Amino acid sequence: MKVFKKRLLLICVVLVFAIVQIFSAIAFAQDTSSPIFSDLPQNHWAYNAVKFMVERGIITGYPDNTFRPDNPVTRAEFARIMVVALNLPIKVTDTPSFKDVPKDHWAYPYVESAKYYLTGFRTANGDYFKPSDYAVREDMAVALVKAKGLQNENVDMSILNNYIDKDQISPNLMKYIAIAISKGIMIGNPVTNSNQLRFDPQGVLTRAQAAMLLYNVINTREEKITYDDNNGAQNNQQPGYQKPNVSGYTKGDKVVLVWNRINDTRLKGYAVVISKNNIEPEYPKDGYLTIFNNRDNTYIEISVDSKYNNGDFGVYLKSGEEYYFSVTAIYDNNVYVKGNSIKLKMPVVPNYFEKPYVKYEYKDNKFVLSWQPINDSRLIGYYVVISKKNKEPKYPDNGYLVFINDKNTTQITIDNTIPYKGGDFGEYLRDGEEYYFSVTAQYQDRFVAGNSVKAVYYSNLDIANLRPKLEAKTIKKFFGIRYISLRWNKIDNDKLLGYKIVISENNSTPDYIKDGLLATITDRNITSINVKAKDKYLINNEYKDIKRGHYYYITIYAIYTDRIVGGNVLKVKIP
Template identity: 80%
Template sequence: MKVFKKRLLLICVMLVFAILQIFSSIAFAQGASSPIFSDLPQDHWAYNAVKFMVERGIITGYPDNTFRPDNPVTRAEFARIMVVALNLPIKVTDNPSFKDVPKDHWAYPYVETAKYYLTGFRSSNGDYFKPSDYAVREDMAVALVKAKGLQNENVDMNILNNYIDKDQISKNLTKYVAIAIAKGIMVGSPVPNSNQLKFDPQGILTRAQAAVLLFNVVNTRTSEEKVTYDDNSSTSSTQPNSYTIPNVGAYTKGDKVVLVWNRINDKRLKGYAVVISKNNSQPAYPQDGYLKKLSNRDATYVEIGVNSKYNGGDFGSYLKGGEDYYFSITAIYEGNVYVKGNAVRMKIPSIPNYYEKPSVKYEYKDNKFVLSWQKIDDSRLVGYWVVISKKKKEPKYPDNGYLVFINDKNTTQIVINNTIPYKGGDFGEYLKDGEEYYFSVTAQYQDRLIPGNSIKAIYYSNLEIAKLRPKLQAKTVRWWGQSYINLRWDKIDNDKLQGYRVVVSDTNSSPDFYKDGLLATISDKNITSINVKAKDKYLINGEYKELKRGHYYYFTVYAIYSDRIVGGNVIRIKIP
């Protein structure tokens, strides 16, 4: 009996504890909800915009539940976000508009669609989009003005006189920036101790800024309208409910046909059916069968190859390479409502094999130079060669050597920190901080090598240190019959800065702080230039030497801080 009472008491205690847990959980849920990302608190200035965009599948976070709001956005990434956010009808052809965004580029359908809103770069060799470049504010002004249909608005260009950096706006984009300012789409920031503003036209757009700018376009509310009702207003309307029709585009990618269509925002939508016909120019589900059904309502893209089995078609179970078919998408709504989209006629490529090439980009993450590319899902893939060149614009393995071979197919990025010697390159074993290089990745397949795109970037092993480096410039000046070299560097605003040391060498291409010639020691942090001429003296190994007219010398400037010494770039110039 005592044992029974003890068990009964234990059960009662556990039941009370469980009830308390339930009520405490309810109270917590009613009190405050958790932020959607670990690095984006609810009081963050972009939180509501990001939440809106994430909930609608327009923008996503990272697998570690971070959003990384301050990460920069590339032009290709912004093109995709814009197309999805504005639900733009996909417009693609088999002839790419840009030389650097071919049909097999992941952003091809988005760039082709967004080209009417974004800027491109025209040269004598053709048009370029520069997908790996970061998106900048003046480009976004163009995109948002066009998205709102304001590009033909009259605007007083004098509005730009309020901005100290108006001359930094690209000539062809000034009207768009002026309209964006006049309409309050993008305003800029105040300049301290001044009545003027700064637009920062070349400022790099972050993920948070992109979310907010597009949120302001997408979330524009329509005004209400007063209406009257007749005597029959209580009866049901005979007007049928409208359903969004898929707007279908297509292009070829290797040995596949790619279908793309607009994203449909309708709570009644259940998914899509991919429909193909050999003879019917307007195929639709269910009468013409289906290749696959997509339950993902956010889907706007599907790849179709000869290995996909068809159900209920007029051409058998499989497509044949080299033959034409009609492709379409049918939207499936609740209540068995099927709305077919337009059809496009495409030829299934007869390419026997397709090998995906790496799409390479770079960023500074945690002040480190990070090279990255997309994951290639191909059983024939062996790994990746990381390739760098100083002179070759499109470096590839094995022609231009390699930094490292990566045999893990799931690895899609590498931190280049100058600790691994380069093999077979045109610049020596190690990169030099502050200099430009071409970076690429070559995919190693079982029977071939496929080089990816090349990106040009200034390399810093540590971006935080790079900000402390003096940026030296030099030019020859002639004044009243006298000729001299003007050495000038950017002013560094750092509390730990104590001064500068100008170093010279006639043989060492990397003048050493201690071993090479001391030309000048500067303790005034506000002095950022000196003039150098023939017969000026410099100290080396305890002796003074003179600069010789007509001789070339290497010059550099070291910034002296209380806790470190940081060297700048090197310039080779002839003494006049």
């Protein structure tokens, strides 16, 4: 009888395990049909790279199921990503290599382990890593060159003469940059109306860019081992994978591409790829115009209004200019097979109006918006447009910050000193919050809006380190007692005087002066308070009760001797 029971128990365990495996497989299959993050659609230029990195635990998203691909990466964060991505052995010593990364720093083992690949800062007082600074493109070039084992390659340094910003490259890193360029690892972008390029060595690295570049290093290493691909060719030379056969022609004011339908169950779709300079463009290296997730899609019409992602020519194609067009077949397991390329001229569009191509960066800790010069006699000037809610803001629909009537001015420093007119966020931007930035070109008889960029705004990048980060959690205790626990990070700054917690029932961006004061905290070591129903807050010189079941907007302000820095805003329901 005991033997029978044991066998029955064993059978049950096996059945339960089998059922769990089946449902796990079903759940996994369902997950692959939808984006892994709410703010990273499957046609995002870095989607496959991010997915690859996330699945292997190399990089993670945020608790609200976002990835925030445009967020900058700090040098400490990049050290960790690189160590995990390249599976580098963890190396720690009794004596830290950098003055500002002691043993108790969270990134200490990663910085020490990645030291050979990354840059540091040598001073008379010792070496510094600057872990909280943002990683920049020249840092990435050094890391990639060393990761690929190319640091001892001979290179013609005159290749840097092709770049207008070569003087911005740190002197000790010039050879690495030259190698990266010569090997096609990082090339830069062409400068409008010039035969030169811009490398942007001090450009801030984003999470999406870090994922894509390290993903390319990992894939390169895997290909060398698995396929012995010594000539650096892509997966086009793998047997059993069919490549697209692309042809094209012009149709009115459009370019038309047509390619063969590939009948392969492993095929996931096609990426349409365009380049101004690469005669054999391919995805994901050269970005993409669109990605078709249906193998029956074998035709596309391309106009000057079609938006491009991560190209070497900006966001829009130009009327009357030549480009290289191709299609890359996307197979399972991140196999990309590029088709042939064809060179076609975009039709000359009568009455063509060029759109501004907008990008942002932090220069000298200031937020700078820039765009390409537009040489058109019909151009009058530019409107700088910002929106909190509209993903594609334009003038006049979304107001404007300033009108620039000098056609030669193609950048502006947004320092929060000019009030905004007709916006959806008030007169001034809030440090630490995300906005959509764009530029609308005004011609003699029309307005033409450019692309928009989403960015976290800081009037001064130093403020990012001064900004408190607020979190909220509903706490339930015995006897039905419930409350909201508010917590924030501890800020170690000699100028910090304390904090003020501000609350509003209606204002989604509670104001330090106009809205309710929930608490004033003068002890810098206090980093949390509890909020419950019937607690009081002060507004207009009278106290009001916090009501159970009501929603409130709550934020925190850090008070310094020389400034006040607002934190993020939370919407909470009082239990």
